[in-house]
Each structure stands twice: as structure tokens, then as C-alpha cells.
Amino acid sequence: PATVVAGERGEAFAPSNIALCKYWGKRDRELNLPINASLSVSLAHLGSHTIVTESDTGADRVVLNGIEQSTDSKFARKVVEFVSLFRGDLQQPVLVSTENNIPTAAGLASSASGFAALMLALNQFYNLNLTDIELSACARMGSGSASRSIFTGFVEWQMGHRDDGMDSHAIVLDKPWPDLRIGLVKVTTAEKKVDSRAGMQRTVESAHLYQSWPLQAAADLEKLHLAIGQQDFMLLGETAEQNALSMHATMIASWPPLLYWQPESVAAMHKVWDLRAQGLQVYFTMDAGPNIKLLFQQQDEAALLEAFPELEVVAPFSS
Numbered sequence: 314p315a316t317v318v319a320g321e322r323g324e325a326f327a328p329s330n331i332a333l334c335k336y337w338g339k340r341d342r343e344l345n346l347p348i349n350a351s352l353s354v355s356l357a358h359l360g361s362h363t364i365v366t367e368s369d370t371g372a373d374r375v376v377l378n379g380i381e382q383s384t385d386s387k388f389a390r391k392v393v394e395f396v397s398l399f400r401g402d403l404q405q406p407v408l409v410s411t412e413n414n415i416p417t418a419a420g421l422a423s424s425a426s427g428f429a430a431l432m433l434a435l436n437q438f439y440n441l442n443l444t445d446i447e448l449s450a451c452a453r454m455g456s457g458s459a460s461r462s463i464f465t466g467f468v469e470w471q472m473g474h475r476d477d478g479m480d481s482h483a484i485v486l487d488k489p490w491p492d493l494r495i496g497l498v499k500v501t502t503a504e505k506k507v508d509s510r511a512g513m514q515r516t517v518e519s520a521h522l523y524q525s526w527p528l529q530a531a532a533d534l535e536k537l538h539l540a541i542g543q544q545d546f547m548l549l550g551e552t553a554e555q556n557a558l559s560m561h562a563t564m565i566a567s568w569p570p571l572l573y574w575q576p577e578s579v580a581a582m583h584k585v586w587d588l589r590a591q592g593l594q595v596y597f598t599m600d601a602g603p604n605i606k607l608l609f610q611q612q613d614e615a616a617l618l619e620a621f622p623e624l625e626v627v628a629p630f631s632s
């Protein structure tokens with residue numbers, strides 16, 4: 314935009330999300346256009362709360378969880394670069410303050426909720442009056458998965474086909490599933506050596522196995538729609554678990570190899586498979602890190618808390 318009028322304050326919350334059909338691979342790295350569509354469920358109250366105001370120091374400022382970030386840190390540069398997409402001719406510096414309430418122990422990425430909350434706050438601050446669909450497409454430019462965090466509940470990020478990316482945005486499925494639970498299992502909080510952005514690029518460029526990924530993802534997306542439509546938990550869990558492991562298979566087949574698992578991750582997978590063999594309906598999914606996220610239903614919460622004492626349980630559809 315060329316003419317932008319800043320208000321006094323923009324403020325918004327956006328939830329984190331867990332993909333059941335993963336986003337892995339870009340067809341355009343500038344715009345974060347994905348090679349495949351993905352589908353996620355949002356994490357209710359866990360996410361990012363962001364406030365945008367005028368900066369009083371004459372320079373852009375970025376504060377994260379109350380701590381001022383150095384202007385040349387990777388985080389502050391990404392935030393300021395994103396703000397600059399929307400400030401038009403306005404030179405006025407801004408203060409962006411974000412609080413993440415995602416337990417760091419769960420090792421969840423905060424870029425999805427972070428860029429979604431920032432986009433929502435900028436929409437208010439600069440009076441952009443964007444629709445939800447436009448907000449989703451814009452948030453995507455900060456981080457692909459942020460396109461999904463504009464909405465709550467089950468959300469599909471449609472890959473789109475246009476070169477300008479304006480048809481690559483999320484939509485909400487509006488299919489509440491009150492009994493669904495997500496369990497966050499902490500394996501380690503150590504920072505990963507290869508972030509998702511670099512990891513997916515390496516996979517696309519070096520893994521022949523990646524050729525099969527778009528087919529796997531398309532088939533899984535269809536199964537997930539079916540599972541959500543019929544509240545078929547077994548189909549949902551099986552599809553999500555196989556999708557996550559298929560994505561990891563493409564990472565492992567990259568060069569240099571990309572294995573985000575730690576011994577504790579593998580131990581947790583075996584535990585899930587053992588519990589399932591004993592009749593408990595529990596499945597897992599994993600992202601570009603060592604931590605495991607469980608999928609189960611409310612009726613099994615007590616049994617899972619016994620098996621995983623430090624489990625953080627999220628009810629995506631309870632108010």
C-alpha cells in the first residue's frame with residue numbers, strides 16, 4: 314500500500330497450530346508458496362499475543378516476552394522486514410511487543426502464531442481492513458504455517474496456483490470435535506540446528522524420496538476431510554501419524570541427512586505403539602523437531618496422563 318494511516322494501537326492474539334497433514338517444501342521461497350496443501354488444528358489458548366504501537370525512540374523496536382531484542386538479531390530483522398511490507402510510505406517507527414504463552418518445554422514453534430498475531434495487529438494499527446482470507450495470505454509471507462493460525466479449529470491451507478500467491482491461503486473447516494485432545498510431550502528443549510525453512514529446502518533439493526511426498530500429502534488430505542466429516546478418530550489418527558512419518562522419511566533421505574529425532578523421541582513412539590497394542594486409541598505426530606504430539610480423545614485423558622506424567626493437554630474445541 315502507498316497511503317497508510319496509522320492508528321494508535323493494534324492488538325491481537327493468534328493460536329499456535331499442529332498440522333495433521335504437514336506443509337513440507339516450497340515452490341516459491343520468497344512468497345512461501347507450498348508444494349502441497351496442509352491441514353491443521355489450532356491450539357486454543359496457546360499462542361502469541363502481539364501489540365503494535367508507535368515507537369518512542371525514533372527506531373523500530375521488537376520486544377519478545379518482555380525482553381528487548383537486538384535490532385540485528387534474526388528475530389527482530391524478520392519482524393521489521395514483515396512490518397515494512399505494510400507500512401507503505403510511512404516512515405514512523407513502530408514498537409512490536411509479543412508474548413508467547415506456548416510452554417517452551419513443549420518445544421513448539423512460535424513462528425505460526427507469531428506472524429499471525431502480528432498480521433492481525435498490523436491490520437488494526439495501519440487500518441488495512443483486510444478480509445480474513447487476505448490476512449491469511451499475508452501472514453503466509455512471514456511464515457508459511459502462519460497462514461493457518463489466522464483461523465481456529467480445523468484449518469486447511471490451500472496451496473493455490475497463482476504466481477502472486479493470493480490464492481495460497483487458509484480456510485476454516487468449521488467442524489468442531491469437542492472430544493479431541495492434543496497432548497504435548499516434552500522430549501528436549503534444545504534449539505534445533507536446522508530450522509524448518511532450511512530443512513525443507515534441503516529436502517526438496519536433495520531427496521529423491523521427496524518426489525512421492527506431494528502424492529502422500531494429497532491422499533492424506535482427502536482422508537482427513539473424511540475423518541473430520543465423520544468424526545472417525547481412528548482414521549484421523551492413522552492418517553496424521555503416517556503423514557508425519559512420511560514427512561520425516563523424506564528428511565532422513567536428504568543429504569546431508571536430516572534426522573530431528575532424539576533417542577527419547579523414538580522411545581516415545583514405541584510407547585505410543587505399545588499403548589495402542591494394549592487397546593488405547595492414541596496416535597502421534599511430529600514436526601521439524603524431536604518432540605512428540607499425541608492425538609487422543611477425552612475419554613482416554615486419564616490413562617495418557619498416567620503413561621506420560623508431564624503431558625500438557627490441550628482441548629482445541631473447548632471454549
Ligand code: 2P0
Binds near residue numbers: 345455458
Ligand atoms: C507444518 N512445519 O505443517 C510443518 C511441519 C514444520 C514441519 O510449517 O519457512 O516455520 O517460515 O514457511 O511455517 C514449519 O514451517 O516455515 C512448518 P516457513 P514454517 O506445521
